[in-house]
Amino acid sequence: MNRQEFERKNATKWRAFELKVQAAEKRQNVTGGEELPSTFRKVCYDLSLAQYRMFGHRICDHLNALAIRGYRVIHRKRGVFGARALQFCLSTFPRAVRTEWKLACVVSLVFWLPLFVMWWLTGKDLIWAQAILGSEGMSSLEGMYGKGADTVEHLRSEHGSNFMMFAHYIQNNVGIDFRLFAGGILFGIGTLFFLIYNGFHFGAVVGYVTAAGDPEKLWRFVAGHSSFEILGMLVVGMAGLKLGFALLAPGQLSRSQALSKAGRDGLPLLIGGALMTALAAVVEGFWSAQPFPAKVKYLVGICFWMLHVVYFVFAGRRSYGA
Amino acid sequence: MAIPARRIDTLQSVELAEGMEIHLRAAGPFLRFIAYFLDLIFEGLILLVLVFTIGIIGSVLGANVATGVYYLLYFFIWWFYHVFFEISRWGATPGKRIFGLRVVDEAGGAVTLGQSMIRNFLRGMEIVTPFVPLVAFFHPRFQRLGDLAAGSLVVYSKPRVEYSVAGPSAMVSVPVTCALTREEEAAILSFRYRSGGWSEARRVELTNHLQPLTGEVGPKGVNKLLGMARWLEGQR
Numbered sequence: 001m002n003r004q005e006f007e008r009k010n011a012t013k014w015r016a017f018e019l020k021v022q023a024a025e026k027r028q029n030v031t032g033g034e035e036l037p038s039t040f041r042k043v044c045y046d047l048s049l050a051q052y053r054m055f056g057h058r059i060c061d062h063l064n065a066l067a068i069r070g071y072r073v074i075h076r077k078r079g080v081f082g083a084r085a086l087q088f089c090l091s092t093f094p095r096a097v098r099t100e101w102k103l104a105c106v107v108s109l110v111f112w113l114p115l116f117v118m119w120w121l122t123g124k125d126l127i128w129a130q131a132i133l134g135s136e137g138m139s140s141l142e143g144m145y146g147k148g149a150d151t152v153e154h155l156r157s158e159h160g161s162n163f164m165m166f167a168h169y170i171q172n173n174v175g176i177d178f179r180l181f182a183g184g185i186l187f188g189i190g191t192l193f194f195l196i197y198n199g200f201h202f203g204a205v206v207g208y209v210t211a212a213g214d215p216e217k218l219w220r221f222v223a224g225h226s227s228f229e230i231l232g233m234l235v236v237g238m239a240g241l242k243l244g245f246a247l248l249a250p251g252q253l254s255r256s257q258a259l260s261k262a263g264r265d266g267l268p269l270l271i272g273g274a275l276m277t278a279l280a281a282v283v284e285g286f287w288s289a290q291p292f293p294a295k296v297k298y299l300v301g302i303c304f305w306m307l308h309v310v311y312f313v314f315a316g317r318r319s320y321g322a
Numbered sequence: 323m324a325i326p327a328r329r330i331d332t333l334q335s336v337e338l339a340e341g342m343e344i345h346l347r348a349a350g351p352f353l354r355f356i357a358y359f360l361d362l363i364f365e366g367l368i369l370l371v372l373v374f375t376i377g378i379i380g381s382v383l384g385a386n387v388a389t390g391v392y393y394l395l396y397f398f399i400w401w402f403y404h405v406f407f408e409i410s411r412w413g414a415t416p417g418k419r420i421f422g423l424r425v426v427d428e429a430g431g432a433v434t435l436g437q438s439m440i441r442n443f444l445r446g447m448e449i450v451t452p453f454v455p456l457v458a459f460f461h462p463r464f465q466r467l468g469d470l471a472a473g474s475l476v477v478y479s480k481p482r483v484e485y486s487v488a489g490p491s492a493m494v495s496v497p498v499t500c501a502l503t504r505e506e507e508a509a510i511l512s513f514r515y516r517s518g519g520w521s522e523a524r525r526v527e528l529t530n531h532l533q534p535l536t537g538e539v540g541p542k543g544v545n546k547l548l549g550m551a552r553w554l555e556g557q558r
Contacts, residue, residue, distance in 0.1 A: 002556045003511075025411070044342040051343070054508030056515065061481035067344050068430050075431050160386030167390035171397040178401055182447035185467050190447060243444075243471060256470045263471030267436040270443075 003055045010046055017043055018066060024073040040070040091316030093272035098312065100238050100269065107237040110192060111230075114199030115206075122207025129211075132204035141205060145213040145221075166285025173229065174277050177236040181243075181270050188244020195237050220294045223301030225283040227308050232276030239266035239273065334463050334475065336429050346430050347478040349423050351458040351466075354476055360417035365403050369396065404442040409435050414479070424479035437472040444468035487518030489525070489548060496549030500535070507554055514551035517544075 017039045023030045030036065047063040097104060121128040129138060176194070183190020209218045242262040250258035287300075334346040372395050380388025407415040413424045413432055425433050425441070433441075445468050448455050458466040463475060491514075502510075517525050522541070529536065529543040536546040 002554075004555070027411075044338070047344070048342045052504070054504055054511075056508070056512060057482075057484055064345050065481045067338075067342065068346070071338060071344070071429075072431055158386060160384045160390065164386040164390035164393070167393035167397075171393040175397060175401065178443045179446065182443045182445075185444050185447050185471070186451065190450075256465075259467065259470045260473045263437075263440045264473065267440065270439065271436065 003053075003059065006046075006050070006053075006055065007059060013039070014043065014046075014063070014066060017070065021066070021069045021073050025069070036070070037074060040067075040074055043067055043070060088268065088272070093268050094312050094315040096265070096268040096272070097235060097238070100242070103238040103241055104234070107195060107234045107241060110195045111199045111234060111237070114196050115203040118200045118203025119207040119210075122204050123211055126208065126211060129204050129208035132200055133208065138208065141209060142213065145209045145215075145217045147214050162285050162289065165289075166281050169281035169284050170278060173233075173281060174274055177233060177270075177274050177277050180233065180236050181240045181266075184240030184243035185247070186244075187247050188241050191237050191240030191244060195233075198233065216294055220297050221288050223297045224288045224304065225280040226301060227304040228276050228280035228283060231308055231312075232273045232280060234273075235269050235276065236273035239269035242266040242269070334428075334477075338429065344430060346426065346475065347482065348463045348465075349421075349476045349478055350464055351455070353421050353423065354418070354458075354464075357415070357417040357421050357423060360420065361404065361415045364416055365399055368403075369399055372399075401443070405435065405438045408433055408438040408442075418476070422478055422480050423476050426475055426477055428473050428475055430477075433472070433474050437474050440472035441468040441474050444471055485519075486516040488515045489513070489517030492545065492548035492552045494549055495553035496546055497553050498535075498550050510547065510551050511554060514548055517548075 017036075020030050020033065020036055020039070024033065024036070043063060043066055047060070047067050050059045050063055118128065118132065122132075133141065180191055180194045183192075183194055206215075206218070209215050242265065243259065246258040246262035247255060253261065283304075288297075334348050335343050336346060337343050373392065376388050376392050376395075379391070404415050408425045409432070412419055413426065418424065425438070427433050427437060445455075445466075448467055455466050458464050458469075465475060469475060513528065517528075522544075525544045526540055529547050530539050532547060533539055533543065536543045536550070538546050
């Protein structure tokens with residue numbers, strides 16, 4: 001069979017296949033859709049025949065494009081979103097965190113150590129607060145948590161301000177998470193920088209407010225959302241460091257393979273951590289500034305921390321379903 | 323899925339479960355840079371329209387709510403503009419679509435939400451250091467670091483259009499007396515189907531290389547080769 005004959009014999013079949021694929025791409029009902037896979041295999045066979053016999057670019061490219069489109073339509077992934085989201089929260093995410101427990105230790109150390117060191121230093125000498133926060137940062141803290149300052153609860157009494165702050169926290173904090181992750185591609189340096197920087201910053205804030213302001217105002221505000229926000233950031237930091245380590249120490253794989261694997265494995269950490277930070281924004285926007293007594297807020301904050309520990313230690317240990 | 327060794331063209335062959343090989347045409351960094359700049363402009367335009375809309379809504383709902391809505395929309399456009407379009411039916415942002423590009427996974431299928439997030443979030447950090455995106459120029463499949471981490475690829479979504487003019491059909495077929503390989507047969511046939519656009523001198527120059535086969539040089543060789551092409555096509 002030569003090229004012309006091959007084309008003449010199969011043209012109608014290819015055209016019919018193309019029309020069906022086109023309909024499926026537009027998510028329309030395909031008449032005779034059950035024949036799609038078998039026609040797809042025939043088109044694949046035709047393609048390999050045309051390639052082997054070198055029937056020329058025109059036919060090969062046409063069949064190649066048909067095969068790619070058919071492949072996309074047939075192998076379209078369709079899952080039930082709710083079920084997958086539930087499985088992610090109950091099992092995939094906490095499991096991913098537990099698998100990477102070494103990284104969890106690393107990011108915790110890199111964040112908490114600078115925090116406590118800076119807290120201690122600022123308590124000893126306020127010059128450290130000035131070095132980290134600058135005079136502007138210090139005066140804005142003075143305005144929020146100073147001895148004579150209006151409480152945060154008071155600032156939030158205006159209509160819609162809770163929602164505005166919630167949106168601000170989403171935009172700012174989740175954005176920081178994504179940057180933290182992306183920083184991993186610079187051999188992990190970006191991630192480490194953001195973690196250490198945040199550690200120093202938080203430490204300086206806490207140290208300064210403890211020394212010069214009214215610490216109760218600060219603790220009352222941050223108690224509720226601190227667990228979501230800090231743990232979310234650390235989890236995303238783990239995903240970022242995974243990328244960095246893949247480039248630095250790829251082990252048996254090539255660097256690009258290691259990077260690809262790190263991206264795949266780190267994905268649950270990125271998504272889960274970002275979701276936690278989004279939850280933190282909800283809490284920070286709508287709960288943390290509510291006028292409740294300090295004890296209630298501390299209790300809720302402690303409960304959230306405990307829940308997180310329980311979640312990461314125990315969730316998803318049993319596998320459900322098949 | 324097997325990724326073969328380097329080859330001189332940018333075709334990326336992928337073996338599918340169906341037992342055949344497809345070729346993806348990886349798109350080069352230059353076109354993608356331009357597409358990215360177009361997308362930046364589109365993002366800016368969308369944001370501009372939103373700001374005006376929110377300004378109008380804001381007068382009803384109050385300034386704080388309007389500011390909040392603006393923050394949220396800004397966040398989603400900044401981080402998810404590319405992701406949203408790449409996981410859509412188009413598989414490409416408007417900028418890429420204009421150039422007929424598409425983002426696919428390494429097997430040619432659609433990218434998932436996660437893959438798209440990885441490749442787009444890493445871009446922001448890659449362009450912090452101007453030399454890092456240039457890595458794509460040296461990669462056989464033009465993957466930048468974000469693509470490598472996500473296992474994704476930017477390809478041309480349509481087959482290339484080849485502007486070739488078939489040469490004149492020979493009057494008589496000339497039988498080929500020795501055994502030809504597939505490649506040699508294909509070369510002779512593609513000479514027939516592309517030589518129409520070339521000058522006579524070029525045709526002669528090419529056929530002169532085939533003197534051992536045709537036994538002629540000059541225009542006579544061209545005629546003989548076209549005759550062989552006719553014979554190979556089965557018109558004997």
